[in-house]
Amino acid sequence: MAAVEELSEPDDLTADEREAVQHQLFRLADDEFVVAERYTEWQVKAPTLESDLAFSNIAQDELGHARLWYDLLQDWGAEESELIWERDPSEWRHSTLAELPFDEGDWADPVLRSYLYDVAEDIQLRALQDSSYPRIRDRVGKILGEEDYHREHAANWLERLCEEEESRARVQDALDRLFPHALTLFAPTDEAVEERIDELGIRSEPLVTMREEWLDEVIPFLESLGLSVDDAELPEQYDVHHSQLELPEHTGRDQSHTDAWFDLHDDFTHTYQELGRTSAERIMKDPDDE
């Protein structure tokens, strides 16, 4: 494979390069922001004090990571408020796994969701460590360093929830519901642009390879807990491995979303809209300016 050439500074990218970098950044930023937005719904509602604090902190981590990625999208002139509060919901590119609502008290869902999400995130971040775009590469280490305990937390809770029949059945319900949506983590935003992301070396692994890696990690673990991933059972003689798995109607990546996303978007932009904001203004005057 030919050595990948380093990409230029933001302003010097060609239109094609810039589009590819932006697609990669929106994948990352939107996932983190939306999944965190959902996680915060568990604040003061998680089953134990420790899990409440842990889950709130995980949400805070993901918001911090979203911000590191949105920072890079601001290189082309957009403000943070335009990227988050003012962007039309039909333009977001997060996986539908991030946007699905929780049923009240259904703790198995966020635990499983965060496991599926965080294993995928780890694989996707590692594929960016040698990115040809230096501004992405520079941030990956910081984020990876803050992710390890997310997976530990989720895996640890999954093990406990799967020890008893009743709670394992709840995890199984969540798995049946979430699994197709988790696959959209590896869905393309646009086939041609994703190919360009690979060709330009913005990431070192194509989506299909990362998806295989993810399946090879999550399926054996889930099965070891007594869960079944029916869709993943394919005859071994077919070398297609998991390529037959079906995606849900909406993948999120291609900007098609479930109804739940539009409700969530209404919720988190509600105050911004109600106050007639056009930018993220300061609530208080800076005392130094008085």
Place this chain on the structure above:
Amino acid sequence: MSNAYDTDIPDSVDPVDDDCVEPAGEACAYTEYVEGEAYDDVPATGEGAEGVERDVWDTLYEIEDPEMPISIVDLGLIYGVSVDDTDDGTVATIDMTLTYSGCPARDMLQDQTQEAVEDVDGVDRADLRLVWSPEWNLELVTEQGEQDLRDFGLSI
């Protein structure tokens, strides 16, 4: 003599994946902050700086972390300072990191640093650049910083 708590300790607990050095079954009483590596070129501490650059460093030393009485320089957040004469006047460029990406004090600390540096005599403008590589870790805290953190009550 056995104590009452023994009954709660399982006979076998898998000790793998546990940061603790205690035998299985005992509580994890503390977190050891030993992760991280030292780097050759960061943090910057302003050693040997002169003139306006010295004044910029002195100002940075006066800025404290919002939660702990430790200077942001001794905490190891400053990765570089340069002072250059340009067509726009004298510009101080500060490369700075944060301990945590989700730091809620990010804007506050950035604004405070920018304003303080722009107040330095001889500086017309400050350019603050947030950098995330190499990642901050405890090895970046200076000796003075470690002392300050110990005085504050942290075991480091």
